[in-house]
Amino acid sequence: HIPKATIKRLAMYVQVLETLKREGSQVVSSELLARTCSVNPSQIRKDLAYFGEFGVRGVGYHVQDLIYSIKHSLGVDRVWKCALVGVGNLGKALLRHQDFKFRGFDIVGAFDCDPFKIGEEISGLEVVCTRRLKDAVKELGIEIGLITTPVNRAQRAANFLIEAGVKGIINYSPAMLTVPADIYVEYVDFFHHFYSVAFSITLDRHQ
Amino acid sequence: HIPKATIKRLAMYVQVLETLKREGSQVVSSELLARTCSVNPSQIRKDLAYFGEFGVRGVGYHVQDLIYSIKHSLGVDRVWKCALVGVGNLGKALLRHQDFKFRGFDIVGAFDCDPFKIGEEISGLEVVCTRRLKDAVKELGIEIGLITTPVNRAQRAANFLIEAGVKGIINYSPAMLTVPADIYVEYVDFFHHFYSVAFSITLDRHQ
Ligand SMILES: NC(=O)c1ccc[n+]([C@@H]2O[C@H](COP(=O)([O-])OP(=O)(O)OC[C@H]3O[C@@H](n4cnc5c(N)ncnc54)[C@H](O)[C@@H]3O)[C@@H](O)[C@H]2O)c1
Ligand SMILES: NC(=O)c1ccc[n+]([C@@H]2O[C@H](COP(=O)([O-])OP(=O)(O)OC[C@H]3O[C@@H](n4cnc5c(N)ncnc54)[C@H](O)[C@@H]3O)[C@@H](O)[C@H]2O)c1
Incomplete structure (x- = not known):
């Protein structure tokens, strides 16, 4: 380990x-x-x-x-197909960022539940309804799901991804997720960077 | 420490x-x-x-x-004024995210060098030219800078922020920055989350 x-x-x-x-x-x-x-x-x-x-x-x-x-050694010298759920501010930024694909993580599906967003095109990908996630995971060989929904919808998005068959989840929302033991969840926390900088500046001033 | x-x-x-x-x-x-x-x-x-x-x-x-x-204890029970430099895809998502302010990190200035972006309004903030950073840091009491420029412009943005008087930097670009010893830099890496999930799935399959 x-x-x-x-x-x-x-x-x-x-x-x-x-x-x-x-x-x-x-x-x-x-x-x-x-x-x-x-x-x-x-x-x-x-x-x-x-x-x-x-x-x-x-x-x-x-x-x-x-x-x-x-x-x-880390198994990242191949292409991993990913699905992104929640095409809002952060989701759009991630979809438009070419470095992920360049590094072997290809976001091949973008899903949302908002009728105004479904059908929109972002970086060549058409936004599709979350209900079609299961078909897409099977057809495109998607293994990793990215959750960029609001905090109170993250668990629902996780359930959809797991039922569709993904093996790993990267959760950008602050929600704690409940998932089966064989699913890997990575939590992305934006705040500890702010806390570290604020703490270091505060400490510096006290010394 | x-x-x-x-x-x-x-x-x-x-x-x-x-x-x-x-x-x-x-x-x-x-x-x-x-x-x-x-x-x-x-x-x-x-x-x-x-x-x-x-x-x-x-x-x-x-x-x-x-x-x-x-x-x-971490010195984060007060408001920290921040400036964001590079109002692109990621910068806009961060500016629109209310949680930062809710947690005490108030982004009070948005800076860019692209004439088409200067003057645009994002979440109530007018995008201003990077050259005016020095005045803003003094007038608004800005202590932390967020860098969301392309990788090859990050060092320049850091130089502007340091010259303007910020004490800490959160760098969202993959560039390694050269800064004086009394400036705190936090690097935000989006990739280790992908590497961890890919590695865990690979390991699981081998066992
Ligand atoms: N914006 C940022 O910079 C930022 C920073 C840190 C953390 N986050 C976290 O990332 C998440 C997204 O933030 P945002 O600013 O992009 O929010 P947002 O409101 O702009 O976007 C959320 C999107 O999720 C969609 N959605 C809601 N329920 C859904 C469901 N069940 N299935 C599929 N899609 C659904 C919405 O239609 C919307 O498009 C939040 O949990 C937030 O806390 C965002
Ligand atoms: N978009 C993402 O999801 C994401 C994810 C991980 C890392 N990053 C990193 O974040 C950074 C920004 O990414 P992006 O996708 O938002 O890029 P982007 O090209 O959409 O935005 C960059 C912005 O910086 C501005 N800029 C360029 N030089 C500048 C300077 N000297 N001073 C001020 N502004 C300047 C540009 O005008 C543009 O508005 C990059 O370094 C990228 O590697 C982005």
Whole structure:
């Protein structure tokens, strides 16, 4: 079992390595990668040790190789088809964001229950009624559902997604969801970033 | 020093306690709070111990008291004025989201460099040119900046915010920022949630 905090750091390493690759770097020293990610070089070695040996002594890491190895070990070196439920302000922003597809998470279905939204087209996708979710999950091979409905509708959206057969849910609403044991739910909390910054500024002022 | 992981859990406890309060609960047992947050009751006690003793033996926690205590200890029981730079898809969604203000983070300024966007009104705020950031930060007492520009413009936006006098930045772009030591930067990464779900589904299938 790999702790969530490790997965979060691995995602950050990939983000930084992809930036270095974009800028033309072939190798990166473990000190530079660690400094950019605000961790110790030993933490990186510990995190990667779950998957094998990667660093080259005296050189550091081969950028392209390391990106591939982390993605392959996490099972994210393939395309995952996703459905988004709740095409409001946040839902629209996520649908229009090309980086998800670029990173292998292809949102292939957009669902809503508002008759004024159904039929609208966002980034080439037609908004469809949530009742048609089951057919779409089967036809398009959708495995992950994104919930961007209001808080009091999130559980209903989750029930639709689970009944339709998705295996994982990313919940952007603050609702706590009740789901069967074999369904993975990731909660996205926007507030802890605000709390961290406010707390750090407050602490700084007191010292 | 309180670790980021603890701050993230404290933010989650507040989120869950506020939901319980909304539903009318006065007290909550440490087992229920722990189960809802997928942590051990001992982890909650450890996290709260940074600020004092809160639980009542045999009863659990007083919901209202605990919300106030956590928020007060983190310095988030007051209003923090924020400026948002980059009024695109994500920026607009954040500006329209009432929960931030409800939680004490009031976005009082929206800035962009696109002449077609300047002058537009979003949720009662007029979009203003980034060059006027300095005046706004002083006049409105802005302390936190939100960066929702494209990745290659994030550093420029950060420079504007720092020069204008903000003390903390929440960066929604994937760019790594270079800032002075006394400025707090929080990175928002949307991808680790996708990686976690994809990894959990993959692992499940292999077992
Ligand atoms: N906007 C943000 O920046 C932001 C930030 C943090 C968290 N959130 C959370 O994300 C969620 C969405 O926020 P928003 O600002 O986009 O809200 P919104 O009101 O703009 O959009 C919600 C959408 O969900 C649809 N909907 C309602 N019930 C539904 C159902 N049963 N099935 C399918 N669709 C349904 C509505 O028709 C609407 O289109 C909320 O839970 C909010 O708390 C949003
Ligand atoms: N849309 C999403 O759901 C999403 C998800 C994850 C991450 N992000 C990140 O958030 C950022 C914004 O994404 P988006 O989809 O809203 O992009 P967008 O292109 O829709 O919006 C960007 C806005 O920034 C403005 N801008 C550009 N340079 C500026 C400058 N120097 N000063 C002020 N404003 C400037 C543009 O005029 C535009 O209005 C990106 O870095 C993206 O990677 C977005």
